[in-house]
Amino acid sequence: MDTKKESLVADLDPENTLIMDSTQGRVVIKLRPDLAPGHVTHIKELAREGFYDGTPFHRVIDGFMAQGGDPTGTGTGGSSKPNLKAEFSSEPHKRGTASMARSSMPDSANSQFFLCFGDCGFLDGQYTVWGEVVDGMDNVDKFKRGEPVQGPDRIEKMQVMADAE
Numbered sequence: 001m002d003t004k005k006e007s008l009v010a011d012l013d014p015e016n017t018l019i020m021d022s023t024q025g026r027v028v029i030k031l032r033p034d035l036a037p038g039h040v041t042h043i044k045e046l047a048r049e050g051f052y053d054g055t056p057f058h059r060v061i062d063g064f065m066a067q068g069g070d071p072t073g074t075g076t077g078g079s080s081k082p083n084l085k086a087e088f089s090s091e092p093h094k095r096g097t098a099s100m101a102r103s104s105m106p107d108s109a110n111s112q113f114f115l116c117f118g119d120c121g122f123l124d125g126q127y128t129v130w131g132e133v134v135d136g137m138d139n140v141d142k143f144k145r146g147e148p149v150q151g152p153d154r155i156e157k158m159q160v161m162a163d164a165e
Contacts, residue, residue, distance in 0.1 A: 027136035078110035093120035098131035
């Protein structure tokens with residue numbers, strides 16, 4: 001990690017930062033409770049319960065996004081927790097944006113999320129932005145592509161930085 005990145009990571013709030021260790025390497029996500037407090041709380045609860053550990057990135061589309069957070073790997077699974085009320089904002093969907101996946105119903109987000117590879121402005125205002133990748137996007141770029149992905153990359157461990165071992 002270069003000095004600029006080390007400084008950025010050191011300046012993050014450990015309670016509002018996720019460390020996602022994937023099969024391609026570490027990804028650091030700055031959480032945005034200012035945009036989506038309910039989603040951030042939910043994702044931290046799931047991470048602390050170990051829900052995301054071992055889950056695949058089942059849908060990875062070149063130039064668009066990598067979607068994960070479904071324990072079944074089918075795109076239809078979620079956690080046993082209730083779905084979330086949408087917290088849409090004007091925050092743009094751009095490279096590194098972490099946003100919640102959902103069905104056609106706005107209040108159907110549960111555990112699945114996606115990380116944008118590039119400008120995805122067509123999603124703005126329709127999906128809940130809850131964070132941004134601040135380090136390790138190069139590792140996300142290495143994820144195997146597909147819908148569904150054959151032999152997908154996985155989250156090995158996701159934890160809140162404040163709890164990191």
